[in-house]
Amino acid sequence: xxxxxxxPSRVICKSGTSVKIECRSxxxxxxxxxxxxxxxxxxxxxxxTSNEGSKATYEQGVEKDKFLINHASLTLSTLTVTSAxxxxxxxxxxxxxxxxxxxxxxxxxxxxT
Amino acid sequence: xESVGLHLPTLSVQEGDNSIINCAxxxxxxxxxxxxxxxSGKGPQFIIDIRSNMDKRQGQRVTVLLNKTVKHLSLQxxxxxxxxxxxxxxxxxxxxxxYIFGTGTRLKVLA
Numbered sequence: 001x002x003x004x005x006x007x008p009s010r011v012i013c014k015s016g017t018s019v020k021i022e023c024r025s026x027x028x029x030x031x032x033x034x035x036x037x038x039x040x041x042x043x044x045x046x047x048x049t050s051n052e053g054s055k056a057t058y059e060q061g062v063e064k065d066k067f068l069i070n071h072a073s074l075t076l077s078t079l080t081v082t083s084a085x086x087x088x089x090x091x092x093x094x095x096x097x098x099x100x101x102x103x104x105x106x107x108x109x110x111x112x113t
Numbered sequence: 114x115e116s117v118g119l120h121l122p123t124l125s126v127q128e129g130d131n132s133i134i135n136c137a138x139x140x141x142x143x144x145x146x147x148x149x150x151x152x153s154g155k156g157p158q159f160i161i162d163i164r165s166n167m168d169k170r171q172g173q174r175v176t177v178l179l180n181k182t183v184k185h186l187s188l189q190x191x192x193x194x195x196x197x198x199x200x201x202x203x204x205x206x207x208x209x210x211x212y213i214f215g216t217g218t219r220l221k222v223l224a
Contacts, residue, residue, distance in 0.1 A: 004156075006156075036214075041121050042216075042217075043121075043214045043216050044214040046213065049211065093156050100145060102147065102212060104156035105156050107155060109154070
């Protein structure tokens with residue numbers, strides 16, 4: 001399967017600052033990527049669908065101005081958490097794939113102090 | 114509908130026993146399902162998949178059963194090993210590229 005990387009794997013930031021998380025495909029080109037958020041002991045919650053060259057589609061309840069998504073190329077999508085607050089602390093996971101395949105990144109642990 | 118955040122149920126099994134993990138899905142139109150394994154601090158790993166035109170699929174030590182009548186999916190792991198300890202999620206395909214995850218089950222293998 002495809003190899004998906006995320007950077008950074010862990011980040012600690014202060015409340016009010018912004019953090020950018022990168023999701024890269026190393027051997028797969030994807031027009032569509034997904035961003036998930038996972039709180040401790042909970043399931044993955046789809047945040048948004050990122051489409052290369054166009055605006056992301058956000059799930060209900062996810063603030064598009066807070067979670068900025070940029071899908072600049074077929075191998076790179078970025079998620080920027082703007083003006084982060086402690087309640088944004090979570091595990092953020094990206095995935096990409098085709099209709100019957102989904103390849104997940106290793107996740108990024110964000111801690112907002 | 115969308116998966117809601119719930120605390121994970123736990124299944125404890127003795128090493129060597131068989132494990133059965135269940136999942137209820139929400140959309141009767143879903144045509145494809147995947148089971149994932151997630152170890153602590155890592156992204157989900159693909160285990161096995163099944164399309165809606167099947168009711169059973171077997172892999173190495175794993176079997177997935179699909180009951181579309183009651184919208185239920187199960188994952189059976191034979192001869193459970195310590196390395197199987199993880200959280201297991203089912204995912205249903207609800208759009209061309211869109212998947213919704215179930216609540217997940219933590220599997221603990223007891224030595």
